[in-house]
Amino acid sequence: MTHIGRRYGRLIQMSYATRDMDAAIMHAETQLGITGLRRSESEIEVLSYGETRRLGVKSAIANIGGPGGLRQFEIIEPISGVTEIYTDAADLSAQVLAFHHIGIAVPGPYAEWQALLQDVRASGEALALRFPAKPSDEAKLCFCYVDTRRRIGHFTEYLWADPSLTGIPVAPWL
Template sequence: MNLIDRFGDIFQLSYVARDRDRAVEFAAAKLGIDNFFCFEGKCPVRTRGNVEDLLLRVAVANTGTHQFEIIEPVSGPTWIYTEGRDLDRQALSLHHVGVAVMGPHSVWQDTIAQLRADGDEIVQISELAPGEEPQALFAYVDNRASLGHFTEYLWWSPAMNGTPTMPTLMQGERA
């Protein structure tokens, strides 16, 4: 599958910030985005051969048919958000585009298998505990050398009412 074929399902632009709350203020003042849903997300991820808990402070806002996301890395394997970035120089730094993986969980499994078969390097992927029912799953492919950003593939279960978010976040909770 060609990369451009996958990009037809881009629904999100995601930025990294040193301070989520300051970045939200900036987005409201400069971009006119004032409908952010802010939360803290903690989930286990597999990265660099290990499983570690990742803690992020996140803000998401829907703008038309797309989502604008701001991520403040807090703890765990945050290298994916900070490596090669000077977060003190700008309010927001482009991190990834988000590609929706629509359908049942089997579509997610097929997508991951296809990414690997195509030679895409998955540098971070959400990890489920044994027996855990998936709510939302994500995987980052490193496209920085060719496109200048990561690509995130995100699947969420129908039980989440089509709202992509972090896997262990209870809908409606705010940080």
């Protein structure tokens, strides 16, 4: 089993949850100086704590920095489905942005993603959310949230993208 601290060198993202995407983006721009947030909205099927469910979110991502120092700032507004992943983890009424998770890149071929999932299972920590819900060797983009709140106070997300997706904003490490 690889300890989470050994993966911190691949830290790519800080993610926050919100109840109001417009207010959160305005806050990020005016108070934090983070500009260029790209908005998207999606509804996907995920595996959450062993159950296949829908998840609808609005999100905004900004890639900050350049080669060797590139990081993502992400804002997520839960809309439908398994929203408790976001609403139970943080007090979304306390401020416009509530810290939710860090994101760690999983570079390399799909076999690296499969090895990461085996490592997560061996850790004993709960797999809170996984996309795609059903594993597939044909997947081009995969992510999961591991419930690391007991040990470090927040979720940890792992993100894998097929190397053929080089240049997409959601996977800047490619």
